Amino acid sequence: MVLNDAEQQLISLIQGGLPLSSRPWAEIGRKMNMDEEDVLQQVRSLQERGLIKRFGLVVRHHELGYTANAMVVWDVPDDQVQSVGEALGRHDCVTLCYQRPRRLPEWPYNLFCMIHGKDRERVLEIIDELVETEGLQDIPHEVLFSGERFKQRGAKYL
């Protein structure tokens, strides 16, 4: 994906968040020496091209009371990973669902999803529901609850 200089500058200015003020794009525009409307046009273009997948409030689960968080990893036969991935990804309470490579022999899992809940019991309950509704009883999985959070912030790409 090729980004021009103005787009790179725009991304670096908004990746940490939009100003909470009446005319946020005018503020960004002043830093870029650009008109407010032109800045907006660029953001819309980034969104239309799929670089921005959503725009809005980015919530922090832990602070909102969702203190239990598990990464659930599945060892799905390669020819089923697409359908299982799509099925898991459709569930409201699954916040991420990614295919990643196996690293044999120590790491046999190729599908990763993230589940947040207000406590461990709720997270395990959600996983049971997933296994049940999607018929995943024969797919080996492990649940990796999170312990200490050493660092968490938005990605800085540029």
Add this chain to the structure above:
Amino acid sequence: MTAIAARNYPAMTGALEPELSNLEKRLLNEYQKGFPLTRTPYAEIAQQLGTSEALVLEVLNKLKDQGYISRVGPVFKPRKVGVSTLAAMSVPDDRLHQIASIISSYPEVNHNYEREHQFNLWFVVTARDEAHLREVLQDMEMRTGLPIMDLPLEQQFHIDLGFPLWC
């Protein structure tokens, strides 16, 4: 304020529910996506929710100060802007804090978690390109003396529409 109170989220089970006002809940639930890309977005949200721009800004500032939101802004699609990977290490328990702080010290790391597993340290590394990413991972292995398991994204299934507060 009837417009704000009109919608309730009875199934919301977050532990903090009693502390959140209806306006806070509506902002949290309805504006994780679809933020208006217009000159005066907060005024537009206020109009949609039947309240004032000043109050919307005040509440967003408060949500940010309290740490309930990290920002109002874009979420980029992985692999479209820059490159990233999920990395894991198997760290002896008595060295976990020391190793974790080395990993966290890299500006390229945005998430760094302990997880209950043989692989007990998990972090996300983001860089502008693949070469820089490789350099960072090698540097980490050198400084910690521990091998890194690198698990780059191959396919994303989840359509990220934000997190509903009723899970």
